[in-house]
Amino acid sequence: MYSGLIQRVAVIAGVHGNEWTGIHLVKKFQQSPELIERSTFETLTLLANLKAIEANLRYIDKDLNRCFSKQDLSNLELVASYEDRRAKEIAALLRPSNQPNVDVIIDLHSTTANMGMTIFPTSTEPFNLGMCDYLSACYPEVRVCFGERYGQESPLLRSLAPYGCVIEVGSVPQGVLNARQLQQTEMLVHAILNYVDAHNQGNLRLTSSNLTVYHVLCSVDYPRDAAGELQAVIHPQLQFQDYKPLNPGDPMFLTSTGEMISFQGKTTVFPVFINEAAYYEKHIAMILTEKQQLELKAV
Amino acid sequence: MYSGLIQRVAVIAGVHGNEWTGIHLVKKFQQSPELIERSTFETLTLLANLKAIEANLRYIDKDLNRCFSKQDLSNLELVASYEDRRAKEIAALLRPSNQPNVDVIIDLHSTTANMGMTIFPTSTEPFNLGMCDYLSACYPEVRVCFGERYGQESPLLRSLAPYGCVIEVGSVPQGVLNARQLQQTEMLVHAILNYVDAHNQGNLRLTSSNLTVYHVLCSVDYPRDAAGELQAVIHPQLQFQDYKPLNPGDPMFLTSTGEMISFQGKTTVFPVFINEAAYYEKHIAMILTEKQQLELKAV
Numbered sequence: 001m002y003s004g005l006i007q008r009v010a011v012i013a014g015v016h017g018n019e020w021t022g023i024h025l026v027k028k029f030q031q032s033p034e035l036i037e038r039s040t041f042e043t044l045t046l047l048a049n050l051k052a053i054e055a056n057l058r059y060i061d062k063d064l065n066r067c068f069s070k071q072d073l074s075n076l077e078l079v080a081s082y083e084d085r086r087a088k089e090i091a092a093l094l095r096p097s098n099q100p101n102v103d104v105i106i107d108l109h110s111t112t113a114n115m116g117m118t119i120f121p122t123s124t125e126p127f128n129l130g131m132c133d134y135l136s137a138c139y140p141e142v143r144v145c146f147g148e149r150y151g152q153e154s155p156l157l158r159s160l161a162p163y164g165c166v167i168e169v170g171s172v173p174q175g176v177l178n179a180r181q182l183q184q185t186e187m188l189v190h191a192i193l194n195y196v197d198a199h200n201q202g203n204l205r206l207t208s209s210n211l212t213v214y215h216v217l218c219s220v221d222y223p224r225d226a227a228g229e230l231q232a233v234i235h236p237q238l239q240f241q242d243y244k245p246l247n248p249g250d251p252m253f254l255t256s257t258g259e260m261i262s263f264q265g266k267t268t269v270f271p272v273f274i275n276e277a278a279y280y281e282k283h284i285a286m287i288l289t290e291k292q293q294l295e296l297k298a299v
Numbered sequence: 300m301y302s303g304l305i306q307r308v309a310v311i312a313g314v315h316g317n318e319w320t321g322i323h324l325v326k327k328f329q330q331s332p333e334l335i336e337r338s339t340f341e342t343l344t345l346l347a348n349l350k351a352i353e354a355n356l357r358y359i360d361k362d363l364n365r366c367f368s369k370q371d372l373s374n375l376e377l378v379a380s381y382e383d384r385r386a387k388e389i390a391a392l393l394r395p396s397n398q399p400n401v402d403v404i405i406d407l408h409s410t411t412a413n414m415g416m417t418i419f420p421t422s423t424e425p426f427n428l429g430m431c432d433y434l435s436a437c438y439p440e441v442r443v444c445f446g447e448r449y450g451q452e453s454p455l456l457r458s459l460a461p462y463g464c465v466i467e468v469g470s471v472p473q474g475v476l477n478a479r480q481l482q483q484t485e486m487l488v489h490a491i492l493n494y495v496d497a498h499n500q501g502n503l504r505l506t507s508s509n510l511t512v513y514h515v516l517c518s519v520d521y522p523r524d525a526a527g528e529l530q531a532v533i534h535p536q537l538q539f540q541d542y543k544p545l546n547p548g549d550p551m552f553l554t555s556t557g558e559m560i561s562f563q564g565k566t567t568v569f570p571v572f573i574n575e576a577a578y579y580e581k582h583i584a585m586i587l588t589e590k591q592q593l594e595l596k597a598v
Contacts, residue, residue, distance in 0.1 A: 024529070028555050112472040173411040173472030175576040179535045179553050230323070233476045254478050256327050277474040 006103045006163070006196050010044045010094055011036060011189060013108040015065045015157050016278065017052025018174040021181045022108025022167075025189070038193050040200035044102065048090060048157065051082055056175055058278050059083055066155040087157075094160050104164040106192055107157055108185055111170035112277040113286075114240040117142045117184050120166040122158045130204065131165065133211050133296055134195045135188065142188070143243060145214040145272060145289060165192070171240065174277055206298045214243070214270055214289035221283040223253055223261060232261055234275045234285060242272050246288070253285070305402045305462070305495050309343045309393055310335060310488060312407040314364045314456050315577065316351025317473040320480045321407025321466075324488070337492050339499035343401065347389060347456065350381055355474055357577050358382055365454040386456075393459050403463040405491055406456055407484055410469035411576045412585075413539040416441045416483050419465040421457045429503065430464065432510050432595055433494045434487065441487070442542060444513040444571060444588060464491070470539065473576055505597045513542070513569055513588035520582040522552055522560060531560055533574045533584060541571050545587075552584070 011029060013022030026045050029036050036043045047053055049064045061081035067073075073091050078084045094102040105122065119135060119142060121128040132144045147156075158166050167188050169181040198204045223231040232253035238246070245268045246252070253261040263269075269288040273279060276286075310328060312321030325344050328335050335342045346352055348363045360380035366372075372390050377383045393401040404421065418434060418441060420427040431443045446455075457465050466487050468480040497503045522530040531552035537545070544567045545551070552560040562568075568587040572578060575585075 024532075027528070112475055171472075173470075173475075173576050175473070175579065176411055176574055177529070177532045178538060178574070179532045180538070182532065229326070230476070233323075233478045233481065236478045239477060239479070275475055275477070277472050280474065 005200050006041050007100045008042045008044065008102045009104040009106065009164075009193065009196055010046055010102045010161070011106045011108070012046045012048055012157065014050070014053045015048040015107060016058045016063075016109065017049045017054070018056050018058050019108075019110040020175060020177050021110040021169055021172060021185050023047065023053055024177055024182060025108060025185055036189070036193060038197040040197050043193065046090070046093065049083065049086060051086075058174070065157055068157050068159055069153060069155040072155070090157065091160055102161050104192075104196055105158050105161040106164050106189055107166045108189070109166055109168045110172050110174075110181060110185075111168050111273060112173055113242050113273045113275060114171040115143070115168055115242045115272055116170070117188060118168040118272070119144050119188070120147055120158070120168065122161065122164045125162060127163050127199070128165065129211070129294070129296060130199075130206060131163075131192060131195050132213070133206075133209055134198075134204075135191055136211060137209075138191050139187070143214060144211060146216060148216050206296070209296050211294040211296055213292050213294050214272065215292060217269060217288045217290055219279075219282075219284040219287045220252075220271075222280070222285045223255070224283075230280075231255055235260060238271070238286075239275060242274050243270055245269075246271050304499050305340050306399045307341045307343065307401045308403040308405065308463075308492065308495055309345055309401045309460070310405045310407070311345045311347055311456065313349070313352045314347040314406060315357045315362075315408065316348045316353070317355050317357050318407075318409040319474060319476050320409040320468055320471060320484050322346065322352055323476055323481060324407060324484055335488070335492060337496040339496050342492065345389070345392065348382065348385060350385075357473070364456055367456050367458055368452060368454040371454065389456065390459055401460050403491075403495060404457050404460040405463050405488055406465045407488070408465055408467045409471050409473075409480060409484075410467050410572060411472055412541050412572045412574060413470040414442070414467055414541045414571055415469070416487060417467040417571070418443050418487070419446055419457070419467065421460065421463045424461060426462050426498070427464065428510070428593070428595060429498075429505060430462075430491060430494050431512070432505075432508055433497075433503075434490055435510060436508075437490050438486070442513060443510060445515060447515050505595070508595050510593040510595055512591050512593050513571065514591060516568060516587045516589055518578075518581075518583040518586045519551075519570075521579070521584045522554070523582075529579075530554055534559060537570070537585075538574060541573050542569055544568075545570050 013026040051060045062083050064083040067083050067087035135142050172178045172181045232255040235251035235254045237251045247268050250263045251260045252263045270291050271286040274286040312325040328344050350359045361382050363382040366382050366386035434441050471477045471480045531554040534550035534553045536550045546567050549562045550559050551562045569590050570585040573585040
């Protein structure tokens with residue numbers, strides 16, 4: 001278990017400017033900062049992609065959440081796009097020269113996929129696994145998903161601090177506020193702040209436990225023609241079925257002429273981000289994960 | 300009953316460039332035009348806001364579907380915005396000088412509101428009411444909704460022809476293809492083409508019937524502060540409840556601090572377009588309608 005004290009936590013939203021859930025919440029926290037104050041650490045708030053929020057777009061020039069690799073941040077010639085410039089500003093805010101770095105980033109996102117409440121921890125550090133375990137204990141419907149890349153190679157904003165997570169809630173359209181996802185996100189932010197506070201106070205009682213986690217395997221694109229035009233859409237039987245088992249032979253896509261395209265894999269997988277609006281341009285129809293039980297041992 | 304023959308029908312999509320359902324379908328029809336051919340009339344297809352479709356935005360400069368009033372179309376100095384120019388091009392395409400005008404417009408839209416399959420007929424002309432009756436008989440789940448303005452005062456694209464309708468399907472996020480709404484829209488397009496064909500062939504057997512219709516009363520904005528920032532969101536009990544009765548005192552909004560704001564009207568209404576993404580900027584949280592029975596008499 002990580003034993004140092006957490007000094008600074010950042011609650012961040014608007015990395016994607018049309019994901020309103022987190023943006024609305026961060027504005028609420030900025031108006032009522034006492035909501036996210038805890039006695040043992042400082043909590044900052046940050047709206048990340050200011051121009052994209054103003055324009056109600058995911059981004060202006062490029063996806064901000066792919067601009068945070070160590071290599072890109074240290075490349076002082078990489079300033080042509082608004083997002084590359086803003087990434088450097090954000091990195092300087094979270095790792096200031098005259099104050100301690102931010103230790104924990106809580107990065108708020110939403111998705112058009114039916115992913116309920118999902119946590120993407122920043123890494124598999126024991127502190128982060130303890131956080132996932134704590135959230136799962138508080139809210140059994142929370143799912144924990146591990147991405148592919150961690151650390152300084154990662155281009156994601158969350159990689160600017162060693163601890164914390166991305167919160168994804170859905171399904172909610174871009175540019176829409178849904179009371180349910182607002183409540184879920186706020187609940188999770190408070191639970192994470194409580195976890196950090198309990199950690200700092202030495203009040204965490206960790207018991208050995210099993211944590212269900214989903215590990216990203218790969219992404220799957222839509223069937224396309226030579227010109228890149230979609231030839232099929234998500235099969236109705238798969239739509240909204242995030243985290244449900246997808247077995248070899250199960251329906252995956254439906255072509256314009258009504259033919260079913262089945263999953264050709266050899267083992268059962270668990271798709272997430274099914275039909276996420278922002279991922280069409282990334283050539284991602286869904287992301288496949290494998291489901292695992294992680295044994296957490298009390299130290 | 301309108302007795303003239305229909306010569307030309309236009310199936311139009313992409314009036315809003317991020318409403319993918321209709322756009323995908325019109326591209327399909329353009330690749331396989333035999334799908335929408337009928338023996339008694341010509342069927343055209345049109346993608347309306349080309350630049351917005353390319354950019355995956357609702358519009359570039361302004362909402363194209365507010366640019367079709369007779370006054371604006373005839374104002375040759377109104378050409379500053381892309382949409383004002385494109386509206387004039389579209390009007391010229393649908394009312395060409397060297398060919399018959401388009402008689403019927405089928406204008407395909409989608410919404411983030413849970414409106415299922417909704418038809419907004421172009422007017423209350425008997426031909427259009429007969430079409431609504433025909434669609435309701437084919438698909439009892441179809442709802443018929445009447446707007447506020449008709450004829451040459453209307454700024455809507457559908458007002459360019461005397462007959463036809465807007466098809467709204469939802470809930471589906473902007474920039475997302477959902478197989479279910481694709482199937483529903485395609486089904487309705489075919490049914491309308493069949494209705495026109497049967498009309499032209501004199502094969503329509505109209506019997507007296509009662510048609511349930513929803514008449515638009517007014518719109519309701521979100522509660523906002525002096526700066527225009529949202530102070531409340533759609534109440535969870537109202538979210539996705541389009542076409543369900545909203546009674547005086549029923550929950551309508553939920554404030555950031557958790558207070559319920561109730562409906563202050565004096566009679567029961569039937570809200571539609573609840574939490575439509577594109578309507579936040581129009582200051583519309585929902586549109587209230589009244590439910591009526593319309594008696595259609597066979598002539």
